[in-house]
Amino acid sequence: MKAGAAVVLFVSAILIAGCNGAQSALNAEGAAAVQLKHLIIGIVVVCSVVWALVMVVLVLALLRARTPRESPSSESERRMGKLVTAAVAATVVIIAGLTIASFYATRGLGMSEDATLAIKVRGQQWWWQFIYDDVDPAKSFQTANEMHIPVGVDIRIELESSDVIHSFWVPSLAGKRDLIPGRQNVITIRAERPGVYRGQCAEFCGLQHSHMALFVIAENMAAYQRWAAAQRASSVSSADPEATAGKALFMRKPCAACHTIRGTEASGSTGPDLTHVGSRQTIAAGLLDNTRGSLAAWIADPQTLKPGNNMPMVPLSSDELRQLSAYMESLK
Amino acid sequence: MTNDNKPAQPTDLMFGDDELERRLAQTWRTPAGVWGALTTVDHKIIGRRYIVTAFVFLALGGLLALAMRLQLAQPEARFIGPDRYNQIFTMHGSNMMFLFAVPVMEAMAVYLVPLMVGTRNIAFPRLNAFSYWIYLAGGLLLWISFALDTAPDVGWFAYVPLSGPQYGAGKRADLWAQMITFTEVAALAVAVEIVVTVFKQRAPGMSLDRIPLFVWSMLVTAFLVIMAMPAIMLASSTLILDRLVGTHFYNPAEGGDALLWQHLFWFFGHPEVYIIFLPAVGMVSTIIATFSRRPVFGYLPLVMALIATGILAFGLWVHHMFVVGLPKLGESFFTASSMAIAIPAGIQIFCWLATLWGGQPVLKTPMLFVLGFIVTFVIGGLTGVMVASVPFDTQVHDTYFVVAHFHYVLVGGAVFPLLGAIYYWFPKISGRMMSETLGRWAFALIFAGFNLTFFPMHILGLEGMPRRIYTYQPEMPWAGMNMFVSFSALILSLGFLVFFVDVIRSTRSGQIAGENPWGASTLEWATSSPPPCFNFRRIPVVGARDPLWSQPDELTVAGGLRTDRRELIVSSVVEAQPEASESSPRNSIWPLLAALATTVMLIWSIFSPWAVIWGSIPIGITLTGWFWPKQTPEDES
Ligand code: HEM
């Protein structure tokens, strides 16, 4: 009974983890990922059969050894020669088949020419910058680590890097593609269902490569447009006195040198744009859930939570810390 | 041959067996003591040393792997921090590839090839001594930097710009690049020796179609080493230039290109994998034949498959770069070529199965490892076919799926045959047998431990776990399987422990082996175990592919080599007709001194470009000493 309960717990833990943004090639929710999953299953099945056949022959050969035989005659050698030739021919056929299947899959995954929306992704050590450009510069905005997209349409993702090579990988939506300094890569993604899809940097990029997650939040067009409109707006100052004090601190302390908060004089570009940081689900590229407590912990000591990351520790009194985290939380 | 020797010159035709052995030993021996150890040029002593050193690096690399598994057993563990972890996986990969896998295969060849082709020493024996010292220096350099907490931390393929001047702090990436130079110089030296030994020093009558398969595999491997080397030399030198003198080969802001590095590295790096695998093919072919009690089926197809693999190995480097955004046409080409390499691999597997089928397999420990090899290598080969497909690869590239894949081919495909080969040739090298009981235990633990450790990694990869992460978050569904993998790694290590215990125990107290304990067919078994310093009392004459099976009673021998100085037979490339007798260099301290001078220059050059100029002076001096003409008369033909 106990074991049964443990299994139920385990399975539900996985399901909960799934809701929190599954990150698995086998949990395909995007058009490309579904095709890839079929290809993967197909190739794995073919290869498993091949392996099983080889093993059967191996076992039979070993069992045969128990019956004593006369030494190899040219007749039996010739027969074996034919069998080996046939096996090689079969290998050629299978390999050719897999190659062709692979070509077709690649063709099927071709770039969509008429994407509804283009999002620029810049990889940074160790976070993601998402730039939503608009022909009207006033309508452009950027955010970090959390990308919203409308469901059911093709999204063109333009990949660039500002430092080293990273790789954009949201396995439930599509295969990965590298972000290479000095080059621009493009990949098309499309979510068929609303949901939160987790992704993670897949090319080793230094100390905090392990903590470079991103979330793609797919929602219906109306919800997406509400979100985009909210993001376009400048930050709104809260009336809360603690938050107001936090805002002043932010401008006075080194924070503003690295972060932008639209609507204020903070316009640094080293770290993520914080204009609406309070509306995101996680901070520090998926490291912590976004709560007032975790914001305070992060600001107090980023180097212990994410060793080596590019945000320095800024000495703060406990009051200052409280005010800053209140301000951050208010930036919805 | 020198049939018209003047009577003043003693040759092997003039003495009885005992007297001949005494005189040859006098000429070829390595003096006892430290001086002897430092000056020897005997390929067996150097080969043994090389093998032992490589296995020490294997053990060290294994400890690093255990450290990684300890850290990864639980989410967000704080056992090892990111900086150390990055050093550890870089060390593990670089150590396993450059200090263990490639050198150990060449070391086996240094020991075995001269014996298998029936000659008295390897070609260029002083270069051989030099090669070992340089290899040792490169290994020490890397491990000392690790002990000082300044080891490279950019992965074993050191992608720019992460390893470039802007992001690679300190001297870490330079140490990595220079370690490559050390090991590649060492590997290149051995490769040249092997090519010349195989082409020019084969026993009379060993025509090309009678060369043992292990020797063929090493010959092809040696060519791969020689051809892959320029790319990595170019890559690591340009990297050091970027870092040291501010060139911009890899700096996109100044017109350089980050992808250029990947092309250069993998043009070398992919063949590198076959440099590790092809010798294993030779080992498997040898062991299967001996324990199936019949010649290997399909000698010619196997040789062709070796050569085809060697050629194809240079046509698929781009499959390491399927997610960098290549033109579609290029992707298709490299998919096809990567898939195509499965065909020679298939030929090999089928020929081995046929050998088993048509023979009487005896399941001694070496054979167990070969069977384990077939089971696991076929899996590794098939996952290789999977990642050769571009769309498939976009989901598994740089994940634990790939970690699983390359361990199946490296450990299953090369280390299993290597362990089998150690069990197989240990009696020849040490004169004693290893324990069959411990051998079975070692095999069972390693085989089970390996599969339990690495098979689940395929699933972890598909479930989204990237490689080279020092930790993962508790909300990811990977913790259970990682714990299982880490536990299984302990079983695997226990297996290796049993193996090492067996080696040490058997060296002291194993059963005495005798000349040919397995009833094998190749020439190394035609001399005592361990072989005398001159290898063969009289040089055998080969009349068949399996000399000890087809001429079981007494091999015919060639005569006429001098006994008062080191002499070898030089023979023709194709037919192995004896052409001349040539003198072989005597022991010398100069290779060690030259290696020391080279080491100083290479390490110094990490810090200053001028080292290349000033550092070459001592090298020049040592090389002059090395090649100083002695009053040996010209070779006779
Ligand atoms: C003894 C058992 C072994 C274990 C338990 C083991 C474990 C591991 C693990 C966990 C990694 C992944 C590191 C990461 O991505 O963070 C790794 C990487 C690697 N291993 Fe092993 N390994 C073993 C033996 C070997 C051997 C024998 C070889 C080569 C002949 C080898 C070659 C490599 C290479 C080349 C890498 C890639 C390193 C990199 O990412 O730069 N390993 N190993």
Ligand SMILES: [Cu+2]
């Ligand atoms: Cu990254």
